[in-house]
Amino acid sequence: MNDRRLLIATALIIAVIIAGEAYIYCNDWDDMYNVEVSGKDVSIRADSSVIYDIVAIDNGSKVPSSRVVLYYDSDQGEKLDGTRHATGGTYLSQEYYISQLGIQLKNRGTATETMDADRLRIMMESAVSSGRCDQSVVMVSGAIPDTVYGGDGSDLILRWLDMGGRIYWAGGMIGQYVSSSDGTVKDLGSDRQSLFLDAVCQNPETTYGLSEIEGGWRASLCLAGNGTRYAVDPTMTGSSLAMGYTDGRYSSVCLVGHGSGTVCILGGVLSNDQRYDMAQIVSAGVTDESVLVEHIHGSVTRSTVTETIAVDSSKNIMVYTYLGGYFTVYGRSASLR
Amino acid sequence: MEMGADSEKIRKNPTFGRILILSLIIGLAVRFALIPLTYEYDMYHWAVVLQNINSGDGLYSLDGYFYTPVWGYILGAMDAVWNNILSVDVFGMKVSELLGVQTMEHMNHTATVTTLEFNAFVKLMLIAVDIVVGFAVRSFVKSLTNDERKADMGFALWFLCPIAIYMSAVQGMFDNISGLLTLLSIILVLREHYLPGGFVLASAILLKLYPAFALPVIIALILVRHGITKGCLKDMAYLFAGGLSAFAVIMAPTVMDGTFTKAFTFITDRAANMNSFDMAFGYLSIAIGVAIMLFFTALMLRSNREDANRDFIKYAMLALVGGVVCNLGPQYPLVVIPLLCAYIAAMDRTYFICWLLIGAGCALQALVLNNYSLLMPLASYGGWIGFDTILSGLDWTEAYIVGAASFRSLMNTVFSMVSLAGLFLCVLFCLQDRIASRFPRIGGALTGLRSIGSRGAGHE
Numbered sequence: 001m002n003d004r005r006l007l008i009a010t011a012l013i014i015a016v017i018i019a020g021e022a023y024i025y026c027n028d029w030d031d032m033y034n035v036e037v038s039g040k041d042v043s044i045r046a047d048s049s050v051i052y053d054i055v056a057i058d059n060g061s062k063v064p065s066s067r068v069v070l071y072y073d074s075d076q077g078e079k080l081d082g083t084r085h086a087t088g089g090t091y092l093s094q095e096y097y098i099s100q101l102g103i104q105l106k107n108r109g110t111a112t113e114t115m116d117a118d119r120l121r122i123m124m125e126s127a128v129s130s131g132r133c134d135q136s137v138v139m140v141s142g143a144i145p146d147t148v149y150g151g152d153g154s155d156l157i158l159r160w161l162d163m164g165g166r167i168y169w170a171g172g173m174i175g176q177y178v179s180s181s182d183g184t185v186k187d188l189g190s191d192r193q194s195l196f197l198d199a200v201c202q203n204p205e206t207t208y209g210l211s212e213i214e215g216g217w218r219a220s221l222c223l224a225g226n227g228t229r230y231a232v233d234p235t236m237t238g239s240s241l242a243m244g245y246t247d248g249r250y251s252s253v254c255l256v257g258h259g260s261g262t263v264c265i266l267g268g269v270l271s272n273d274q275r276y277d278m279a280q281i282v283s284a285g286v287t288d289e290s291v292l293v294e295h296i297h298g299s300v301t302r303s304t305v306t307e308t309i310a311v312d313s314s315k316n317i318m319v320y321t322y323l324g325g326y327f328t329v330y331g332r333s334a335s336l337r
Numbered sequence: 338m339e340m341g342a343d344s345e346k347i348r349k350n351p352t353f354g355r356i357l358i359l360s361l362i363i364g365l366a367v368r369f370a371l372i373p374l375t376y377e378y379d380m381y382h383w384a385v386v387l388q389n390i391n392s393g394d395g396l397y398s399l400d401g402y403f404y405t406p407v408w409g410y411i412l413g414a415m416d417a418v419w420n421n422i423l424s425v426d427v428f429g430m431k432v433s434e435l436l437g438v439q440t441m442e443h444m445n446h447t448a449t450v451t452t453l454e455f456n457a458f459v460k461l462m463l464i465a466v467d468i469v470v471g472f473a474v475r476s477f478v479k480s481l482t483n484d485e486r487k488a489d490m491g492f493a494l495w496f497l498c499p500i501a502i503y504m505s506a507v508q509g510m511f512d513n514i515s516g517l518l519t520l521l522s523i524i525l526v527l528r529e530h531y532l533p534g535g536f537v538l539a540s541a542i543l544l545k546l547y548p549a550f551a552l553p554v555i556i557a558l559i560l561v562r563h564g565i566t567k568g569c570l571k572d573m574a575y576l577f578a579g580g581l582s583a584f585a586v587i588m589a590p591t592v593m594d595g596t597f598t599k600a601f602t603f604i605t606d607r608a609a610n611m612n613s614f615d616m617a618f619g620y621l622s623i624a625i626g627v628a629i630m631l632f633f634t635a636l637m638l639r640s641n642r643e644d645a646n647r648d649f650i651k652y653a654m655l656a657l658v659g660g661v662v663c664n665l666g667p668q669y670p671l672v673v674i675p676l677l678c679a680y681i682a683a684m685d686r687t688y689f690i691c692w693l694l695i696g697a698g699c700a701l702q703a704l705v706l707n708n709y710s711l712l713m714p715l716a717s718y719g720g721w722i723g724f725d726t727i728l729s730g731l732d733w734t735e736a737y738i739v740g741a742a743s744f745r746s747l748m749n750t751v752f753s754m755v756s757l758a759g760l761f762l763c764v765l766f767c768l769q770d771r772i773a774s775r776f777p778r779i780g781g782a783l784t785g786l787r788s789i790g791s792r793g794a795g796h797e
Contacts, residue, residue, distance in 0.1 A: 003528060009473075010521060010533050017540060018586065020413030021406070025590040029393025048391065048420035051427055090400060090602050103399055107392045210436045224431050224449060226439070245436070272400060299426045326449055327388035327428040 060289030073116035077185035079142030108283035108331030117145035133163035142172035143179035162259030201236035209245025217243035227268015284320035360493035368506035397596035407544035463505035491682030499700035512671035535579025550660030557637035629659030667703035687787030694759025702752035
């Protein structure tokens with residue numbers, strides 16, 4: 001090979017690398033996909049080849065969430081018993097988990113705000129006093145801040161739940177630990193979970209679900225996590241909806257009714273699969289009363305397709321559309337009410 | 338003129354092309370036959386990288402890509418083809434029947450299995466890279482020897498190397514690109530193209546870190562060529578300007594979006610997860626690897642100007658061997674194997690035994706590590722293998738048979754020793770004269786080993 005050919009070959013190889021870099025960072029990704037819901041018609045546009053899933057959910061009496069709050073306070077103590085992450089991947093701390101979840105929810109069209117313990121208290125107080133507790137709060141701290149919880153049934157967070165609030169919880173026994181702003185954590189005993197779940201029904205052992213729970217939710221939402229430590233035994237609760245995987249007793253995802261509100265427990269220690277499931281469930285707006293009405297699965301290749309969902313629009317229907325299946329790249333939800 | 342001379346040679350040499358074409362056909366046939374087998378864990382992560390790119394989150398904003406950016410950029414280029422031309426819409430799916438693999442104690446597996454189409458797409462690109470590497474080796478050997486047959490032998494050694502075949506066609510790892518960029522940077526530096534040489538070397542280092550072990554030898558080459566003169570400073574300046582500009586171009590997006598440190602989590606996370614034994618073993622390996630690199634850099638510095646190019650090829654190769662020794666995994670030697678193939682074909686066939694031990698040892702090591710999991714895509718999408726076969730097979734390979742050692746871990750140790758022997762033999766062969774003068778028996782044994790490669794061809 002003469003020098004000219006050598007340099008041309010070098011330039012071509014470098015060009016491939018730079019072209020890939022330019023594609024990743026200069027492409028207009030915001031315009032890559034779009035979902036529009038008009039009446040019962042769902043239009044999906046993609047500038048690539050991708051699968052889509054349209055999930056129509058009847059949420060019964062539960063109103064859609066008005067805002068999604070991610071709780072994170074670096075000053076407050078936390079109680080996490082290990083995490084699970086890939087070799088070479090970043091350790092799944094509470095902060096990292098929350099920041100990653102925020103991005104995943106944003107990709108699914110769900111706006112979020114991160115709140116510390118004081119802001120959480122103000123938000124809940126305001127919601128309770130106004131009688132409008134239609135917010136969702138994600139907590140992966142393992143301990144609930146003492147600004148809203150002290151281990152008593154009349155605590156702010158439980159009143160807020162009673163009035164319609166939603167908690168999405170992962171990584172520990174709910175209600176057992178209370179955190180303070182000095183970084184300490186107080187153990188109130190695992191039986192305090194009954195304040196939230198009406199029963200002592202969380203799994204204290206490390207187990208995994210290997211069987212799909214019937215009902216179609218797992219496939220419809222492409223749920224991936226199968227950790228069942230801290231997961232709920234749905235048979236011990238009153239109103240609940242289990243989905244995902246079961247180890248025979250505990251369900252990797254379980255939504256439990258609490259007054260007008262919902263407590264959603266995702267099993268397992270903090271993990272990427274669990275976080276992916278959290279993003280799907282929060283974005284889909286699933287509650288303990290939810291009924292899976294319809295699931296449409298299809299594919300679109302550099303074009304627009306329109307699907308019509310056959311639902312009774314007088315009902316409280318939420319339509320969640322996401323693209324990419326288990327490798328979700330985009331999602332949008334819309335209420336038909 | 339050159340073409341005419343080549344044509345004349347072709348006519349005179351009836352074997353011309355035969356080795357090349359045969360090895361190309363055999364190598365491609367074996368690769369294509371192996372494509373359906375896949376280690377799902379690595380391939381799953383490439384799918385996650387594409388997912389994150391397609392959601393507009395770049396390489397690092399969302400978890401999933403743990404290397405420095407170059408491989409991510411290459412995946413980005415593939416993604417452009419995927420999005421604009423191809424119609425493969427599914428990357429993979431969670432296979433509930435395989436969930437048991439996720440809780441295995443010692444090996445990383447996921448039940449999210451990528452599709453056969455996805456796997457084939459990534460692997461075809463890597464096989465294309467294998468072909469490019471093969472022709473780069475061939476061209477390099479040709480330029481060194483002006484002998485078509487030797488050049489074809491260089492191609493064949495690379496293209497039929499078991500670990501090269503395994504990594505592109507089975508595991509879907511990108512270390513052959515590391516080997517290509519490293520070889521290219523060596524050739525560029527040899528021909529005194531320091532600016533592009535530095536650029537390509539930095540790109541190779543930002544793909545995987547091992548090519549950095551060649552840098553001191555390159556600096557030594559420049560010193561040997563010029564001494565400490567203005568010419569030396571000029572060449573050094575070109576080399577580092579090339580390297581720094583590559584670093585700037587490649588890392589710029591990560592600086593701008595605040596993910597610069599994320600590009601190095603593969604190193605920091607692995608170090609953080611080591612126990613004290615791993616840490617001690619890791620430090621020992623690094624010390625040995627660095628010592629090998631420094632030793633051959635010193636030998637390069639003692640080289641005379643007439644032999645500088647020839648010595649540079651050898652010492653750069655051996656310094657890279659030091660890099661591989663630092664953290665021995667089945668795919669990592671691919672950074673040095675293209676250069677080793679060129680060295681064997683062009684300069685010293687007696688290193689063939691090293692090629693054999695490294696190539697076969699690494700391929701077998703990778704095979705025992707992946708074992709039954711390779712069948713997961715076939716079971717998930719073809720239904721040709723039962724899930725129970727995979728799960729029970731993995732259980733069998735993981736079961737403790739001696740103390741806390743499983744069949745997999747024992748075989749992994751055996752085959753990593755085989756490849757390590759190949760790597761160390763490269764070093765020992767180079768030092769054979771010194772060793773033989775002190776330890777004649779060892780010198781004799783080394784001569785015996787070297788004769789395996791030179792039998793029938795003569796030590797050149």
